[in-house]
Amino acid sequence: MKKNTLLRAALGILIILALMLAGVYGVNTFTAPIVAENERLAAEAAAAAEKKLLGDSELLYDRADPAASTLEVTADSVQAVYKDASKETYLLRLSTSEGYSKQPIELELTIDFTGRIVSLNVAENPDDKDLGETFPQSFAGEDSTLANVELVAGVTFTSSAIRNAVNEGFNTLIDNGLFAAAEKSDAQLLTELIAVVYPGIVNKAGVVQGEEIEPAGSITGGYKAANGSGFALFVSGEEEYLAVSTLLGGVKLYNAAGEDVTAAAPAGIADEIAAFTAANAEDLGEKQEKALARMLDESAELTAVEVPGLCSSVTGVYTVETGSGTLYAFAARPYGYSNEPMEIYFVLDESGAITAFRAKEFILYAEYFSNYQLDETAYKEGFLGLTVDSFTGEQALISGATMSTEAIETAARDVFEAFRLLMEMRG
Numbered sequence: 001m002k003k004n005t006l007l008r009a010a011l012g013i014l015i016i017l018a019l020m021l022a023g024v025y026g027v028n029t030f031t032a033p034i035v036a037e038n039e040r041l042a043a044e045a046a047a048a049a050e051k052k053l054l055g056d057s058e059l060l061y062d063r064a065d066p067a068a069s070t071l072e073v074t075a076d077s078v079q080a081v082y083k084d085a086s087k088e089t090y091l092l093r094l095s096t097s098e099g100y101s102k103q104p105i106e107l108e109l110t111i112d113f114t115g116r117i118v119s120l121n122v123a124e125n126p127d128d129k130d131l132g133e134t135f136p137q138s139f140a141g142e143d144s145t146l147a148n149v150e151l152v153a154g155v156t157f158t159s160s161a162i163r164n165a166v167n168e169g170f171n172t173l174i175d176n177g178l179f180a181a182a183e184k185s186d187a188q189l190l191t192e193l194i195a196v197v198y199p200g201i202v203n204k205a206g207v208v209q210g211e212e213i214e215p216a217g218s219i220t221g222g223y224k225a226a227n228g229s230g231f232a233l234f235v236s237g238e239e240e241y242l243a244v245s246t247l248l249g250g251v252k253l254y255n256a257a258g259e260d261v262t263a264a265a266p267a268g269i270a271d272e273i274a275a276f277t278a279a280n281a282e283d284l285g286e287k288q289e290k291a292l293a294r295m296l297d298e299s300a301e302l303t304a305v306e307v308p309g310l311c312s313s314v315t316g317v318y319t320v321e322t323g324s325g326t327l328y329a330f331a332a333r334p335y336g337y338s339n340e341p342m343e344i345y346f347v348l349d350e351s352g353a354i355t356a357f358r359a360k361e362f363i364l365y366a367e368y369f370s371n372y373q374l375d376e377t378a379y380k381e382g383f384l385g386l387t388v389d390s391f392t393g394e395q396a397l398i399s400g401a402t403m404s405t406e407a408i409e410t411a412a413r414d415v416f417e418a419f420r421l422l423m424e425m426r427g
Contacts, residue, residue: 057082057091061172071176075168088113090178092169098161098205100127102402105161109139109169115179117142120166129155135162143182144170151207156339160205186256187234190242193258194223194232198244200312200414201225201232203335204406208232218272219243227333227341228282229315233273237266245277247284248317249310288316288331291345295329295356297322302329307421312414317422326350328422330415336407344411346383352419357383359408374398388416 061069061081071081080093094107106124111117120139125131135152142149146167152159174181184192195206201223203209210223213233222233222243230246235253241261242254251273253265262270289302296302302318310317316331328348336342343360357380382395396409 056086057084060090071172073172074175075172077165077168078172081172089118090173092172094165094169096161096165098164099125099158100129100155103127105158105165107162107165109166111170111173113179115143115170115173115182117166120162122162125158127155127158129158131155131159131162135159139166144174145182145184145188146170147185147188156203156207157205160207186240189256189258190234190240190254193242193254193256194244196258197242197252197254198230198232198246198311200227200229200246200314203339204403204410209335209339216276218269219276224280226339227313227315227335228284229313229333230281230311231273231277233276235269235273237269241265241269243269243273244311245273246311247277247281247315248305248307250274250306250308251277252309252311284315284331284333288345289318291343291358291360292316292318292320292329292331292347295345295347295358296320296327299323300327305422307418307425310418310421312417313411314414314418317418320347327355328419330418332411332414334407334410334414336404337401338403342404342407342411344408346412346415348415348419351387352416352423353385353387354383354412374401383412386412388420391416 059069059080060083061071061073061078063073063079066073073081077094077096078092079095082091083089084091090111090113092107092109092111094109095104096107097104099105103126104124105122105126108119108121108123109117110119117139120136122131122136131152138149139146144167146163149163149166151163170181173179194208195202201208201210208223209226210232211226213219213222213224213231215221218235218237220234220236220240222231224231228247230244230249233243233245235241235243239255243251244254245251251262251270252260253262253270253273255261285304289304292302293300299322301321303321305317305319307317313332313334314330315333316329318329320327320329327350330346330348332344332346333341334344345356345358346354347356349355379398386395391412393409393413396405396412398405
């Protein structure tokens, strides 16, 4: 009796399994044609959209087969270039990974034969911060100067990456002689010059971080650096100038061609800028000296030093006299997460090797980070003994906290450069 019961149970299980398999097979048999048909329709729709977009366009460049292309392209963002003679336009497929998430942003840029943008379509944007509809639309009608394209506040990395990719697209067509570059105004040239001559005022995307300055005297506008390192000011004299005035580096004047014209500038302008800086700069000295004193012996004596030409994130340079010799201390305020300045301090010995390192906050807004691990003691010790030759940047980076640790990398590089300039100055 027991054996029959077991046989019936086994038979029941087999029947259930058979029914389940039959059901799965039946469902698959029923749904497979529907899935296949949906896939076919989707492929046809994509092909139709591609045909509508490209029309009878001629492929001029394909990154997958550059040898067969008729254009020379060096920009990494340019994936393909098409020419539509009937519409008198060029279509460029662009891809950039320089946005906030570092994932590819796919763009479709149409430019007419005169060098004006017809449209910009953001085909794929993996970044979670919304650009808004008006940003892509603001490119329409622009020439290669992109004079009226403003970055999106709060989404500067992604909007800057898109603007840079469009600029590379323009340069590709210009460099291949398909049309001429548009002329930039002096005001635009001077604005773009800021990131070149004053890297301490811009973030990693090259975007100015600072408070706008109201006109006063010869000063027609400009910015006060958010990290307190100094000012980038537009000045009107015999011509238009960009004045860079930093806490440590003094005043430099540049013309629209990017030339240093400090020595040849009209008398009084440099003095006016220096007076403006003295009256409006943030006094970071006492705060920085206290932070550095905690890293040194009680007997150490700090003396502040100016380093002409220093325009980086470094906001304090000090010689440190100790019983055993001279050290050099530095304060830096690079832009970290959310473009907030981070307070970072280094002490170097006479050979330029790091002997001490600390940051007021290693990760700003730490409550928003969950994908990184930090052994603070081991992290700081990893910098000890490093010089400009042995520092690769990798020692600073922590996965999951990229922006803040990139700021620490920036600070270290800026400090090594400040040390080099200081040694040259001291002979």
